[in-house]
Amino acid sequence: MNQGRYLIDFNLKDIEKEYYDVLIIGSGIAGVYTALEIPEEYKIAILTKESIDISNSVLAQGGIAVSLDKGDSPEFHYRDTIYAGAGLCDEKSVWILVNEAAQNIENLLKFGVNFDKESPEQLSLTREGAHSKNRIIHAGDSTGKEVCDKLIYVVKAKDNIKIKERVFAVDILTEGNVCKGILALDEETMSLKAYISDIVVCATGGFGQIYSNTTNPDVATGDGLGLAYRAGCELMDLEFIQFHPTVLYHHENKSFLISEAVRGEGAILRNVNGKRFMPEYHELNELAPRDVVSRAIFEEMVKTGSDYVYLDITFKSTDYLENRFPNIFKTCLGYGIDISKDYIPVAPAEHYCMGGIRTDVFGRTSIKGFYACGEAACNGIHGANRLASNSLLEGLVFGHKIGEEVVEILKNRTDNYALDIKSRNNYTKKEVNIEGIRKELQKLMTEYVGILRNRDGLMLAKQKIDSFYEEIGNLKSETIKEFELQNMLLISKLVIDSSLEREESRGAHYRSDFNKTDDEKWKRNLLKVRN
Numbered sequence: 001m002n003q004g005r006y007l008i009d010f011n012l013k014d015i016e017k018e019y020y021d022v023l024i025i026g027s028g029i030a031g032v033y034t035a036l037e038i039p040e041e042y043k044i045a046i047l048t049k050e051s052i053d054i055s056n057s058v059l060a061q062g063g064i065a066v067s068l069d070k071g072d073s074p075e076f077h078y079r080d081t082i083y084a085g086a087g088l089c090d091e092k093s094v095w096i097l098v099n100e101a102a103q104n105i106e107n108l109l110k111f112g113v114n115f116d117k118e119s120p121e122q123l124s125l126t127r128e129g130a131h132s133k134n135r136i137i138h139a140g141d142s143t144g145k146e147v148c149d150k151l152i153y154v155v156k157a158k159d160n161i162k163i164k165e166r167v168f169a170v171d172i173l174t175e176g177n178v179c180k181g182i183l184a185l186d187e188e189t190m191s192l193k194a195y196i197s198d199i200v201v202c203a204t205g206g207f208g209q210i211y212s213n214t215t216n217p218d219v220a221t222g223d224g225l226g227l228a229y230r231a232g233c234e235l236m237d238l239e240f241i242q243f244h245p246t247v248l249y250h251h252e253n254k255s256f257l258i259s260e261a262v263r264g265e266g267a268i269l270r271n272v273n274g275k276r277f278m279p280e281y282h283e284l285n286e287l288a289p290r291d292v293v294s295r296a297i298f299e300e301m302v303k304t305g306s307d308y309v310y311l312d313i314t315f316k317s318t319d320y321l322e323n324r325f326p327n328i329f330k331t332c333l334g335y336g337i338d339i340s341k342d343y344i345p346v347a348p349a350e351h352y353c354m355g356g357i358r359t360d361v362f363g364r365t366s367i368k369g370f371y372a373c374g375e376a377a378c379n380g381i382h383g384a385n386r387l388a389s390n391s392l393l394e395g396l397v398f399g400h401k402i403g404e405e406v407v408e409i410l411k412n413r414t415d416n417y418a419l420d421i422k423s424r425n426n427y428t429k430k431e432v433n434i435e436g437i438r439k440e441l442q443k444l445m446t447e448y449v450g451i452l453r454n455r456d457g458l459m460l461a462k463q464k465i466d467s468f469y470e471e472i473g474n475l476k477s478e479t480i481k482e483f484e485l486q487n488m489l490l491i492s493k494l495v496i497d498s499s500l501e502r503e504e505s506r507g508a509h510y511r512s513d514f515n516k517t518d519d520e521k522w523k524r525n526l527l528k529v530r531n
């Protein structure tokens with residue numbers, strides 16, 4: 001691998017600097033909510049490589065899991081999360097998640113978020129896969145957008161929070177094992193700037209773009225994990241990648257999610273011959289854990305020689321569907337699919353990365369002053385397979401906890417910006433087909449590191465990544481696409497290494513050559529850290 005400690009050659013003394021109390025990278029729910037959980041007396045910057053409203057969180061449809069119903073409790077939510085996580089959840093983290101859910105939802109209501117309601121006092125609750133109770137609160141089928149829109153509105157009104165759009169975080173600056181800030185590229189001027197702070201929160205989301213078909217936006221290229229790894233931070237559970245079972249399969253669109261909430265409202269999965277198949281795979285039928293449903297769909301696609309299966313919600317009325325799932329109804333109709341009359345063609349696509357930067361429950365990583373939150377982080381709440389609608393919740397609960405922690409640090413800090421940091425790797429400019437390699441990488445990962453894996457395929461993928469590295473050589477990255485490719489190659493390599501290492505099947509990691517779960521040997525997390 002050619003990557004040095006930093007992806008760029010620089011000397012900090014030559015670079016323009018801005019100073020903040022806290023820096024947050026990423027503008028999804030985890031990033032903006034964390035910013036709002038830090039008192040207004042502190043100066044914060046949110047850096048985002050696109051505009052503030054572009055994130056994976058904005059696309060989240062289904063909702064947020066929280067035990068509000070009379071017959072429900074945090075204990076039930078805990079039990080379901082642990083069950084879906086297939087033996088690898090961190091019990092302490094899950095306990096905090098389920099017990100602190102309601103108070104953070106209260107907070108969202110105060111910020112003006114409008115969830116669907118049963119009555120003026122009662123939020124509507126629906127169900128999704130592997131939940132034993134109705135506990136998903138939602139805003140139609142655009143929950144992420146409703147939450148993010150409201151939080152962004154509040155953030156924009158705060159004088160202490162500066163939003164830095166189209167600023168790409170290249171690397172974190174460190175001295176020893178201590179975080180000092182971020183080295184970033186301003187995309188308009190293409191110049192480097194150093195954002196200096198003792199506290200950096202990484203909320204950059206996941207890395208779904210290493211796959212061809214993903215529900216994630218183009219920006220999900222694993223940049224936060226890349227910069228964390230280069231700085232010597234521990235990454236964990238990278239082999240566990242969740243494939244959402246029901247993503248629209250249409251020649252013009254293979255990334256539009258058909259929310260699990262549609263199955264929560266009774267939709268049935270049928271193979272291309274019209275036969276319902278989930279009862280043959282799991283007692284929870286269409287609402288089995290996601291990894292189970294995705295593998296079942298995959299198996300039916302292979303059996304019937306088809307690239308998709310059908311989702312059938314035709315037994316509901318047009319009125320109901322237009323009201324409950326307005327975005328899905330309208331989008332499908334745009335492709336000529338009237339979901340009140342037609343089956344929806346769907347196939348699994350990459351959706352969520354369970355692994356990420358290893359943190360404790362306060363978002364602390366193995367580097368002092370560097371925190372992580374949301375999909376970029378891994379504190380063990382998802383284990384080997386995330387329970388539906390726990391991800392927006394994760395951003396809230398642990399964003400709040402980082403807020404608590406950071407306040408303590410800021411109260412007792414001594415400003416001490418010792419900044420003699422430089423890097424020289426002699427990167428050189430050369431012509432490389434960046435877009436071509438990106439596409440080949442996505443295809444490779446989809447084929448060999450997807451829903452089903454085995455040693456031969458993983459070894460082949462590993463060799464191919466080595467050949468990509470040879471092709472790019474000691475590339476001097478200058479464009480965002482070049483930096484993204486560096487991060488995508490790095491994370492893909494680590495995902496493959498972890499997938500090869502885990503010689504068993506568990507949750508979302510299924511090895512056809514080791515198709516059993518082996519608790520004795522593998523009921524443990526795999527860490528990746530730069531030597």
Ligand code: SIN
Binds near residue numbers: 063258259260388390
């Ligand atoms: C969905 O609406 O199906 C996605 C919910 C999630 O990923 O938690």
